[in-house]
Amino acid sequence: DAKTTQPNSMESNEEEPVHLPCNHSTISGTDYIHWYRQLPSQGPEYVIHGLTSNVNNRMASLAIAEDRKSSTLILHRATLRDAAVYYCILRAPPNFGNEKLTFGTGTRLTIIP
Protein backbone atom coordinates (compact mmCIF):
# COMPACT_ATOMS: atom_id res chain seq x y z
CA ASP A 1 0.00 0.00 0.00
CA ALA A 2 1.10 3.56 -0.65
CA LYS A 3 2.62 5.46 2.30
CA THR A 4 3.10 9.17 2.85
CA THR A 5 5.77 10.92 4.85
CA GLN A 6 5.59 14.47 6.17
CA PRO A 7 7.83 16.48 8.50
CA ASN A 8 6.44 16.60 12.02
CA SER A 9 6.60 20.36 12.30
CA MET A 10 7.55 23.51 10.44
CA GLU A 11 7.73 27.19 11.26
CA SER A 12 7.24 30.18 9.04
CA ASN A 13 7.12 33.93 9.43
CA GLU A 14 3.85 35.70 8.90
CA GLU A 15 3.31 36.98 5.34
CA GLU A 16 6.06 34.70 4.01
CA PRO A 17 5.40 31.79 1.61
CA VAL A 18 5.29 28.30 3.13
CA HIS A 19 6.21 25.08 1.36
CA LEU A 20 4.90 21.93 3.03
CA PRO A 21 6.35 18.73 1.56
CA CYS A 22 4.86 15.27 1.35
CA ASN A 23 6.68 12.19 0.13
CA HIS A 24 4.63 9.40 -1.42
CA SER A 25 7.19 7.36 -3.28
CA THR A 26 4.92 4.30 -3.67
CA ILE A 27 1.96 6.23 -5.07
CA SER A 28 -0.16 4.44 -7.67
CA GLY A 29 -1.17 5.95 -10.97
CA THR A 30 -4.79 6.32 -9.88
CA ASP A 31 -4.11 7.88 -6.44
CA TYR A 32 -5.38 11.40 -5.95
CA ILE A 33 -3.30 13.63 -3.66
CA HIS A 34 -5.41 15.56 -1.16
CA TRP A 35 -4.39 18.10 1.45
CA TYR A 36 -6.46 18.91 4.49
CA ARG A 37 -5.69 21.02 7.51
CA GLN A 38 -6.95 20.81 11.04
CA LEU A 39 -7.19 23.65 13.49
CA PRO A 40 -7.36 22.93 17.23
CA SER A 41 -10.67 21.45 18.34
CA GLN A 42 -12.02 21.30 14.79
CA GLY A 43 -12.48 18.69 12.11
CA PRO A 44 -10.12 18.68 9.12
CA GLU A 45 -10.78 21.26 6.43
CA TYR A 46 -10.20 20.67 2.71
CA VAL A 47 -7.36 22.67 1.20
CA ILE A 48 -6.63 21.33 -2.27
CA HIS A 49 -6.23 18.16 -4.32
CA GLY A 50 -4.76 17.02 -7.61
CA LEU A 51 -3.84 14.01 -9.70
CA THR A 52 -0.98 14.86 -12.03
CA SER A 53 -0.91 18.57 -12.81
CA ASN A 54 -0.20 21.45 -10.49
CA VAL A 55 -3.33 23.00 -9.03
CA ASN A 56 -4.20 26.42 -7.70
CA ASN A 57 -7.16 27.65 -5.69
CA ARG A 58 -7.92 30.60 -3.46
CA MET A 59 -6.33 28.93 -0.45
CA ALA A 60 -3.14 27.41 -1.82
CA SER A 61 -1.22 25.83 -4.66
CA LEU A 62 -0.29 22.17 -5.05
CA ALA A 63 2.90 21.33 -6.87
CA ILE A 64 3.15 17.68 -7.91
CA ALA A 65 6.50 16.25 -8.95
CA GLU A 66 6.72 14.93 -12.49
CA ASP A 67 7.14 11.35 -11.23
CA ARG A 68 4.36 11.98 -8.65
CA LYS A 69 6.50 10.59 -5.86
CA SER A 70 6.26 13.83 -3.92
CA SER A 71 4.11 16.92 -3.70
CA THR A 72 4.33 20.32 -2.05
CA LEU A 73 1.54 22.41 -0.63
CA ILE A 74 2.30 26.09 -1.06
CA LEU A 75 0.71 28.81 1.03
CA HIS A 76 1.65 31.99 -0.74
CA ARG A 77 1.41 34.42 2.19
CA ALA A 78 1.04 32.75 5.54
CA THR A 79 -1.22 34.36 8.10
CA LEU A 80 -1.72 33.49 11.74
CA ARG A 81 -4.95 31.75 10.75
CA ASP A 82 -2.91 29.25 8.71
CA ALA A 83 -1.41 27.76 11.88
CA ALA A 84 -2.73 24.19 11.84
CA VAL A 85 -1.80 20.57 11.28
CA TYR A 86 -1.61 19.84 7.56
CA TYR A 87 -2.34 16.32 6.31
CA CYS A 88 -1.33 14.82 3.00
CA ILE A 89 -3.77 12.05 2.01
CA LEU A 90 -3.79 9.66 -0.92
CA ARG A 91 -7.15 8.41 -2.17
CA ALA A 92 -7.50 5.71 -4.78
CA PRO A 93 -10.60 4.41 -6.54
CA PRO A 94 -12.26 1.40 -4.95
CA ASN A 95 -10.49 -1.86 -5.62
CA PHE A 96 -12.71 -4.83 -5.08
CA GLY A 97 -14.96 -2.69 -2.93
CA ASN A 98 -12.30 -1.11 -0.77
CA GLU A 99 -11.12 2.40 -1.51
CA LYS A 100 -7.54 2.86 -0.42
CA LEU A 101 -6.88 5.72 1.93
CA THR A 102 -3.37 6.61 3.05
CA PHE A 103 -2.83 9.34 5.61
CA GLY A 104 0.31 11.23 6.40
CA THR A 105 1.18 11.86 10.03
CA GLY A 106 0.64 15.55 9.50
CA THR A 107 2.86 18.62 9.73
CA ARG A 108 2.21 21.07 12.54
CA LEU A 109 2.71 24.52 11.02
CA THR A 110 3.54 27.36 13.38
CA ILE A 111 3.33 30.92 12.11
CA ILE A 112 5.59 33.45 13.77
CA PRO A 113 4.16 36.98 13.93
Next chain:
Amino acid sequence: KAGVTQTPRYLIKTRGQQVTLSCSPISGHRSVSWYQQTPGQGLQFLFEYFSETQRNKGNFPGRFSGRQFSNSRSEMNVSTLELGDSALYLCASSLAGGPQETQYFGPGTRLLVL
Protein backbone atom coordinates in the same frame (compact mmCIF):
# COMPACT_ATOMS: atom_id res chain seq x y z
CA LYS B 1 -25.90 25.43 3.47
CA ALA B 2 -25.48 23.79 6.86
CA GLY B 3 -22.29 21.86 7.44
CA VAL B 4 -21.78 18.36 8.76
CA THR B 5 -23.11 17.99 12.27
CA GLN B 6 -22.16 15.37 14.81
CA THR B 7 -23.82 14.51 18.09
CA PRO B 8 -22.97 14.34 20.85
CA ARG B 9 -19.83 16.47 20.88
CA TYR B 10 -18.46 14.90 24.05
CA LEU B 11 -19.10 11.56 25.68
CA ILE B 12 -17.75 9.71 28.68
CA LYS B 13 -18.29 5.95 28.95
CA THR B 14 -16.85 3.12 30.97
CA ARG B 15 -15.18 -0.03 29.71
CA GLY B 16 -17.59 -2.67 28.47
CA GLN B 17 -20.34 -0.24 27.60
CA GLN B 18 -21.47 0.52 24.09
CA VAL B 19 -21.89 3.88 22.39
CA THR B 20 -23.71 5.27 19.37
CA LEU B 21 -22.54 8.38 17.57
CA SER B 22 -24.59 10.29 15.03
CA CYS B 23 -23.66 12.21 11.90
CA SER B 24 -25.84 14.38 9.68
CA PRO B 25 -24.19 15.08 6.32
CA ILE B 26 -24.49 18.17 4.19
CA SER B 27 -27.81 18.23 2.36
CA GLY B 28 -27.51 16.36 -0.93
CA HIS B 29 -24.42 14.40 0.10
CA ARG B 30 -24.91 10.65 -0.07
CA SER B 31 -21.50 9.43 1.07
CA VAL B 32 -20.60 9.44 4.73
CA SER B 33 -17.22 8.31 6.04
CA TRP B 34 -16.09 7.80 9.61
CA TYR B 35 -12.59 8.28 10.99
CA GLN B 36 -10.89 7.74 14.32
CA GLN B 37 -8.24 10.21 15.42
CA THR B 38 -5.86 9.52 18.30
CA PRO B 39 -2.56 11.14 19.28
CA GLY B 40 -0.73 7.86 18.77
CA GLN B 41 -2.24 6.57 15.54
CA GLY B 42 -3.32 9.80 13.88
CA LEU B 43 -6.22 9.70 11.44
CA GLN B 44 -7.52 6.24 10.60
CA PHE B 45 -10.36 5.36 8.26
CA LEU B 46 -13.17 3.33 9.80
CA PHE B 47 -15.76 2.88 7.06
CA GLU B 48 -17.78 4.61 4.38
CA TYR B 49 -21.49 4.39 3.65
CA PHE B 50 -23.20 5.25 0.42
CA SER B 51 -26.91 4.84 -0.27
CA GLU B 52 -27.42 2.91 2.98
CA THR B 53 -24.68 0.38 2.09
CA GLN B 54 -21.23 0.02 3.56
CA ARG B 55 -18.96 0.51 0.59
CA ASN B 56 -15.51 0.63 2.16
CA LYS B 57 -14.07 -0.56 5.42
CA GLY B 58 -10.82 0.07 7.27
CA ASN B 59 -8.92 -2.30 9.53
CA PHE B 60 -10.95 -2.10 12.70
CA PRO B 61 -12.46 -4.95 14.72
CA GLY B 62 -16.07 -5.95 14.39
CA ARG B 63 -16.91 -4.03 17.57
CA PHE B 64 -17.04 -0.99 15.30
CA SER B 65 -20.11 -0.89 13.12
CA GLY B 66 -22.26 1.64 11.41
CA ARG B 67 -25.30 2.21 9.34
CA GLN B 68 -26.81 4.81 7.09
CA PHE B 69 -30.42 5.81 6.81
CA SER B 70 -32.44 6.72 3.74
CA ASN B 71 -31.92 10.43 4.46
CA SER B 72 -28.12 9.81 4.41
CA ARG B 73 -27.74 10.37 8.13
CA SER B 74 -25.34 7.87 9.62
CA GLU B 75 -24.68 6.32 12.98
CA MET B 76 -21.60 4.60 14.27
CA ASN B 77 -21.69 2.08 17.09
CA VAL B 78 -18.88 0.77 19.22
CA SER B 79 -19.68 -2.19 21.45
CA THR B 80 -17.76 -3.48 24.45
CA LEU B 81 -15.73 -0.32 24.79
CA GLU B 82 -12.03 -0.53 25.59
CA LEU B 83 -9.75 2.15 27.01
CA GLY B 84 -8.01 2.37 23.64
CA ASP B 85 -11.25 3.47 22.00
CA SER B 86 -10.85 6.90 23.57
CA ALA B 87 -10.49 9.16 20.57
CA LEU B 88 -11.97 11.88 18.43
CA TYR B 89 -14.45 10.33 16.01
CA LEU B 90 -14.87 12.32 12.85
CA CYS B 91 -17.53 12.08 10.22
CA ALA B 92 -17.11 13.42 6.69
CA SER B 93 -19.58 13.71 3.85
CA SER B 94 -19.26 14.11 0.12
CA LEU B 95 -21.55 13.96 -2.87
CA ALA B 96 -20.85 10.43 -4.05
CA GLY B 97 -17.59 9.48 -2.32
CA GLY B 98 -15.24 9.34 -5.27
CA PRO B 99 -11.48 9.70 -4.64
CA GLN B 100 -11.46 13.01 -6.50
CA GLU B 101 -14.17 14.57 -4.34
CA THR B 102 -13.81 16.98 -1.47
CA GLN B 103 -14.82 15.62 1.90
CA TYR B 104 -16.44 17.93 4.41
CA PHE B 105 -15.73 17.05 8.00
CA GLY B 106 -17.82 17.59 11.07
CA PRO B 107 -16.36 18.87 14.35
CA GLY B 108 -16.11 15.37 15.76
CA THR B 109 -17.31 13.53 18.85
CA ARG B 110 -14.72 13.23 21.59
CA LEU B 111 -15.14 9.91 23.37
CA LEU B 112 -13.44 9.19 26.65
CA VAL B 113 -13.54 5.63 27.95
CA LEU B 114 -12.79 5.19 31.66
